[in-house]
Amino acid sequence: MAVAIMFLLVVLIGVLLHTFMLTPLRSSTDRQLQLKSEYIYETLATAWVENYTKSYLKAAADNLVLENSTISEDYIRSRMENTLDYILPDGYAAEVTLTYEKENKTWDLVYPNVGQPTSADKQFIHSGSISVIRADVAPENRTILVQAKLTLFWVG
Amino acid sequence: MLVVSAYQQYRSSSEMALLSDSTSSITTHLALDELAYVDATGTSHPYVIDEAKLQSLESFKQAVGGENFEFQVSVLYMGENEPLGPYGPALPKEKMNCTLIFAVTLFENGRYLPAKITVMAWRA
Numbered sequence: 001m002a003v004a005i006m007f008l009l010v011v012l013i014g015v016l017l018h019t020f021m022l023t024p025l026r027s028s029t030d031r032q033l034q035l036k037s038e039y040i041y042e043t044l045a046t047a048w049v050e051n052y053t054k055s056y057l058k059a060a061a062d063n064l065v066l067e068n069s070t071i072s073e074d075y076i077r078s079r080m081e082n083t084l085d086y087i088l089p090d091g092y093a094a095e096v097t098l099t100y101e102k103e104n105k106t107w108d109l110v111y112p113n114v115g116q117p118t119s120a121d122k123q124f125i126h127s128g129s130i131s132v133i134r135a136d137v138a139p140e141n142r143t144i145l146v147q148a149k150l151t152l153f154w155v156g
Numbered sequence: 157m158l159v160v161s162a163y164q165q166y167r168s169s170s171e172m173a174l175l176s177d178s179t180s181s182i183t184t185h186l187a188l189d190e191l192a193y194v195d196a197t198g199t200s201h202p203y204v205i206d207e208a209k210l211q212s213l214e215s216f217k218q219a220v221g222g223e224n225f226e227f228q229v230s231v232l233y234m235g236e237n238e239p240l241g242p243y244g245p246a247l248p249k250e251k252m253n254c255t256l257i258f259a260v261t262l263f264e265n266g267r268y269l270p271a272k273i274t275v276m277a278w279r280a
Contacts, residue, residue, distance in 0.1 A: 014162050028173035035180055036258060039187070042203035043259040047270040055268070083270045086234050087259035 030124075033089075037124040037152040040087055040094060044150070045128065049079050056080050057098070061130040061146040064098050064107040077109055084111040088152075093117075095151040098130070100144065117153040124152040175254040178220040179277040182227050183258055185218065187273060193263040204261045204268060205231055207240065216244035217280055224280035233262045233271035242274075253278040 044056040052059065052071055059076045062069040084094055093114050098107040110116060117123050127149040134142050186205075191213065193206040210231060217226050230241030240262075247253055255276040262271035 024173040025169040025176075028176045032176060032180055032256065035184070039203065039258040039260060043261050043270055046201065046204050046268055047261040048268045083234065087270055087272060089257070 030122075033092075033124045033152060034126075036089060037094075037150055038126040040084075040152065041126040041128065041148070041150040043087055044080070044083070044096065045130070045148070047083070049076060056083065057096075057130050057148050058132075060096070060098055060107050060109075061100075061132050061148070064100055064105050064146060065103075065132045065144055066134065067136075080109060081111045091154060091156055092152055093155045095149075095153070097149045097151070099147045099149075101147070102144075112155070114155050117151055121153040126150050171252065172254070174223075175252060175277065175279075176256070178223070178225050179227070179254040179256045179275055181220045182218050182225060182277050183256055183273060183275045186229060186275065187258065187260055201263070204263050205271065205273060207231075207262060207264045210240060210243065213243055225277045226280045227275055227277040229276075230274045231260070231262055231271050232274070233264065233269045235269070239274070242276075247276065247278060251278045 041057075045058075046055055048054060049056055049059050049071060054062070054071065056076065056079070059069070059071045060080070063071065063073050063076060080096065084096075088094055088111070093110060093112055095108065095110045095116060099105070108116075127147065129145045130148050132144045132146055134144060188202040191205045191209045193201045193204040193209075195201065210229070213229070216228065217224060219225070226245055228242045228244035228247065230239040230243065232239040253276055255274060257272050257274050260271050260273045262269045
């Protein structure tokens with residue numbers, strides 16, 4: 001009887017060890033994905049939209065705030081989708097959201113077009129702010145900060 | 157046998173996690189510091205890789221957490237099929253290694269291009 005219990009205990013410990021020993025690797029993968037979301041955000045914040053000298057996030061922020069921005073919304077969306085297609089890790093989607101709270105305006109893009117991430121999806125978020133200069137207002141109100149957020153999530 | 161196998165699995169997964177974290181750390185050091193583009197005013201641009209710095213990189217060794225690693229680095233930018241590189245020593249035979257790809261921006265001929273940096277690292 002005692003031998004049987006010991007045998008069962010050893011089997012149970014072995015199974016538990018197998019289950020929990022992968023935890024460091026899973027945590028490392030999560031850290032890596034969090035870092036990837038930061039790098040994707042920074043790439044969109046620094047790389048220029050093709051044929052222009054403005055970054056993707058700056059162009060989208062201008063489009064959100066300014067009445068006459070130099071790059072059309074359709075063009076920004078199409079180029080941003082193209083770039084996300086190039087830089088996203090396989091099996092992952094990204095949502096780019098810009099918010100100008102003062103005027104309650106939002107600019108949103110999800111690529112690939114799988115819909116917004118749900119709370120059930122594991123999400124890796126990086127956020128920051130983009131400054132936009134408005135020439136049509138008083139000098140003290142010219143610099144506007146737009147909140148930007150990138151959410152990386154698994155789609156399979 | 158089950159316990160021994162679980163222990164071996166633990167060793168292996170811990171080693172892979174360490175290698176993955178170390179490769180992330182090496183990539184971040186390259187993208188934010190060593191290869192970061194510095195403009196004419198002396199301002200550093202993290203996450204923007206300077207093509208000239210990439211091509212003249214001399215050291216491919218880095219210590220992370222007191223352990224020494226070697227690495228190989230290459231950058232592929234949008235619209236180009238051939239990567240810049242790889243730069244660095246060849247991977248020694250039968251060495252466990254980790255390869256990570258991160259999105260970056262490449263400063264090339266006065267333009268900021270979407271790109272991907274690939275770093276392969278192993279224990280020195």
